[in-house]
Amino acid sequence: MRAGLRFLKGHGTENDFVLLPDLDGQLDLSPELVRRVCDRRAGLGADGVLRVVPSRLAPEAARDADEAPFFMDYRNADGSAAEMCGNGIRVYARYLVAAGLCPPGHLRLATRGGIKEVDLEDGPGPVSVDMGPAAVGDPVDIDGVAATFVDMGNPHAVVPVGSVSALGQLRPARTDLNVEYVEDLGPTAIAMRVHERGVGETRSCGTGACAAVVATSLRIGAPRDTAFDVAVPGGKLVVTWRADGHVVLCGPAVLLAEGVLDASWLGA
Amino acid sequence: MRAGLRFLKGHGTENDFVLLPDLDGQLDLSPELVRRVCDRRAGLGADGVLRVVPSRLAPEAARDADEAPFFMDYRNADGSAAEMCGNGIRVYARYLVAAGLCPPGHLRLATRGGIKEVDLEDGPGPVSVDMGPAAVGDPVDIDGVAATFVDMGNPHAVVPVGSVSALGQLRPARTDLNVEYVEDLGPTAIAMRVHERGVGETRSCGTGACAAVVATSLRIGAPRDTAFDVAVPGGKLVVTWRADGHVVLCGPAVLLAEGVLDASWLGA
Numbered sequence: 234m235r236a237g238l239r240f241l242k243g244h245g246t247e248n249d250f251v252l253l254p255d256l257d258g259q260l261d262l263s264p265e266l267v268r269r270v271c272d273r274r275a276g277l278g279a280d281g282v283l284r285v286v287p288s289r290l291a292p293e294a295a296r297d298a299d300e301a302p303f304f305m306d307y308r309n310a311d312g313s314a315a316e317m318c319g320n321g322i323r324v325y326a327r328y329l330v331a332a333g334l335c336p337p338g339h340l341r342l343a344t345r346g347g348i349k350e351v352d353l354e355d356g357p358g359p360v361s362v363d364m365g366p367a368a369v370g371d372p373v374d375i376d377g378v379a380a381t382f383v384d385m386g387n388p389h390a391v392v393p394v395g396s397v398s399a400l401g402q403l404r405p406a407r408t409d410l411n412v413e414y415v416e417d418l419g420p421t422a423i424a425m426r427v428h429e430r431g432v433g434e435t436r437s438c439g440t441g442a443c444a445a446v447v448a449t450s451l452r453i454g455a456p457r458d459t460a461f462d463v464a465v466p467g468g469k470l471v472v473t474w475r476a477d478g479h480v481v482l483c484g485p486a487v488l489l490a491e492g493v494l495d496a497s498w499l500g501a
Numbered sequence: 502m503r504a505g506l507r508f509l510k511g512h513g514t515e516n517d518f519v520l521l522p523d524l525d526g527q528l529d530l531s532p533e534l535v536r537r538v539c540d541r542r543a544g545l546g547a548d549g550v551l552r553v554v555p556s557r558l559a560p561e562a563a564r565d566a567d568e569a570p571f572f573m574d575y576r577n578a579d580g581s582a583a584e585m586c587g588n589g590i591r592v593y594a595r596y597l598v599a600a601g602l603c604p605p606g607h608l609r610l611a612t613r614g615g616i617k618e619v620d621l622e623d624g625p626g627p628v629s630v631d632m633g634p635a636a637v638g639d640p641v642d643i644d645g646v647a648a649t650f651v652d653m654g655n656p657h658a659v660v661p662v663g664s665v666s667a668l669g670q671l672r673p674a675r676t677d678l679n680v681e682y683v684e685d686l687g688p689t690a691i692a693m694r695v696h697e698r699g700v701g702e703t704r705s706c707g708t709g710a711c712a713a714v715v716a717t718s719l720r721i722g723a724p725r726d727t728a729f730d731v732a733v734p735g736g737k738l739v740v741t742w743r744a745d746g747h748v749v750l751c752g753p754a755v756l757l758a759e760g761v762l763d764a765s766w767l768g769a
Contacts, residue, residue: 492760
């Protein structure tokens with residue numbers, strides 16, 4: 234093998250990513266390359282790619298470079314660019330600190346969805362990110378149930394159910410938005426399964442967990458600033474709907490491997 | 502990250518593998534570790550693990566060490582040990598040559614299924630492996646069709662169809678053997694889709710491609726030593742049923758990445 238491109242592999246509640254450090258801003262990350270890297274049989278396999286690039290070297294983020302020195306260039310597995318990813322940015326922040334590129338504590342990170350605030354300590358502990366304000370809309374009908382509509386930058390419908398494990402295969406009547414099925418496990422704990430728009434059921438969804446907690450808080454009358462445990466198939470998240478209206482997502486961020494992609498394979 | 506275990510990722514017609522070089526024979530490859538590594542969300546993701554160990558250091562292969570200096574310790578993604586894997590052994594041989602552990606040309610490799618003969622040149626060309634003799638049995642009924650039964654060490658039923666692309670989702674009535682659906686593309690070319698026992702449809706199956714060519718040769722009266730092109734969803738294989746009764750499988754073997762697994766992740 235000839236060393237081509239350096240990579241890391243990580244995940245947050247089993248939403249998984251290939252990180253591509255590009256500290257010189259020299260990487261031409263084509264949609265074709267993203268698709269090849271994310272291919273789960275012929276490539277490394279991931280839900281998406283996180284290119285790690287200094288904001289001053291990224292046209293999308295140069296204006297934010299003073300406040301947020303690093304830009305999260307997030308691409309979906311199909312090669313398209315995305316604004317934000319709540320699980321991805323936590324893995325991204327873990328890398329910046331683990332690699333010594335940022336000190337632990339409070340980080341401001343540039344994304345296509347604006348500057349995001351992230352908090353983490355050094356080591357393997359949880360990473361939290363301010364996902365911004367939630368906007369609650371008119372209820373929407375999902376399978377005959379009045380679901381709570383929550384806009385977290387992307388649209389969600391939250392459906393309370395008696396048991397998420399009893400649901401079987403998720404087949405919501407609406408597939409033009411993300412649908413969260415939520416089971417109450419206690420006064421500040423829920424279980425969630427999510428059917429993502431354009432994807433199907435996934436192991437976890439950061440904005441979905443936020444929407445689920447907003448809808449649950451409204452339904453049961455929980456006060457703001459309550460930390461909810463959210464059990465998803467891929468692990469456990471903690472979500473807090475703050476008094477200022479912002480939703481904070483907190484959970485694990487794991488880096489499990491690093492290495493290099495073969496130069497011949499990249500060039501093929 | 503702290504460097505833990507070294508790995509490579511490769512595939513043969515999109516049957517994908519994590520290789521774990523263990524030249525000192527010191528790796529305790531537990532079923533739990535195999536499952537974690539092969540997990541496609543929380544791990545690296547693969548159909549199986551290929552531990553690369555000198556035969557003299559492996560109890561299963563020590564008796565073969567003079568003839569076959571390396572042992573392919575193959576594990577399925579569920580952690581169980583397997584005898585052989587036609588796509589896996591080609592990727593394994595590619596690694597031995599690429600890493601300078603064996604010279605290119607003719608290799609004899611120890612497996613739980615005995616010593617296997619492999620041929621490859623240096624560089625990215627195809628790798629061929631003698632998959633041993635085929636045994637043809639009594640026809641079996643698959644969905645009302647008399648399918649050819651072929652034993653390649655594991656059981657196969659081969660069903661000729663007009664078009665593999667027109668089949669939709671494969672749901673063979675028999676799931677206690679591997680079922681290959683085969684379409685004739687020309688006098689020495691077939692397309693194949695395979696439903697593997699205990700797995701479902703896969704992108705490729707080495708023994709399945711061999712069984713498909715044996716059954717097709719008998720059905721159309723092709724002479725022995727005819728090289729058949731076999732198009733599978735994951736790529737292209739060439740299979741030859743030799744005059745001596747052995748079946749030779751030839752096709753690509755790709756190494757696309759190498760790196761290290763994080764020590765903390767391994768220890769968790």
